[in-house]
Amino acid sequence: MEPAAKLGFVASAMDHDAAAILDFEALVRIFRPRVFRFALASLRDRDAAESVTQDCFLRAYRYWDRFRGDSSIQTWLMQIAVNLVRDVARNRRLQFWKRAEASGVDAGDASDWIPAAGLSPEALAAARQQVNAIWAVLHTLSERQRTVFLLRFMEDMDPAEIQAATGITRAAVKVHLHRAVHAVRQKLEEGK
């Protein structure tokens, strides 16, 4: 079945996001930022994140007829992205080359992007410190803890969506999230 036709069907059935999309190109335009963001935050490498993003949509296109509508399109795409990120992270060769990778990005730069409107210089400095602390903790988490944390707090996905995207049980999602938040909270409270 062609993606466009299937999207129209899904749209009328269940997903308001899908309602806005009638062709695959539009789907890429709408969901690409989210997939890229998750990949970049997980891998901290622009080229690897771009590669994961392209692979994600390539797979989505190839396996479009397997999308049954059990979850939203967004969750389905994130499920593909989570698997691809996991593959990349587990690829030892890439890990080796990653050390010398020129496209690596410093997650500490993210604090430069805090919306500064209405913040005093002191408050902005404190906010930057907090954001840097969270990124520093993310670096120390296990892959699953980091994935669950990013899906929850960067992508605003609820536990059921995280369960669908990661393929781990609801209880495991809860445990990973609890441990990740515990580490972040400890770091933030240490910094006070």
Place this chain on the structure above:
Amino acid sequence: MNRHLSSDELTAWLAGGRAPEIEQHLRECPHCAARFDQLSNALSLFRESGRLWSAHHDPGRSLQLRPASARRSIGLVAALAASFCIGLLLLQQPAPRPKARPVEEPFIEIPYVAPLAPYERSTVMRTTLPVSALIAAGFEVRVPDASIAVPADVLVGQDGRVHAIRLVSNSSFDSDRRLNP
């Protein structure tokens, strides 16, 4: 609860474990509420800055964003340059005749999607939507055949979600552009 929340209870609450007694305690205890707000604000800042940071690095985006500090100075220079150019044009040209502008309908927000933040970038995309999907989203669209698709602009936020819809005027159908509350 006659004591402050433990670290574990606070962690559980932040992680989404919604126990009614903790919710009540947070309503009644300013100390614990302040602790929770501080952590919650830090997570919000992490999310907001992370989204802008990612958009900056995304090679698929046509517009390269810049950090807030750089945006301010570039914006000031651009505004000054634009003012200068407009001033020159006004001095050199007679006042233009008013043009007839096409009538555009306002965007209608989708009620169950979080509104765009003031600083959030959005994209308007023209597409065609199935009438059945519009009806499911709360639009009242009167057409003879609900299986057709109609042209519309969709407002897409940085998170990729559709925040609002604007039907494009079309003489072949009659629509009441209204969302049910």
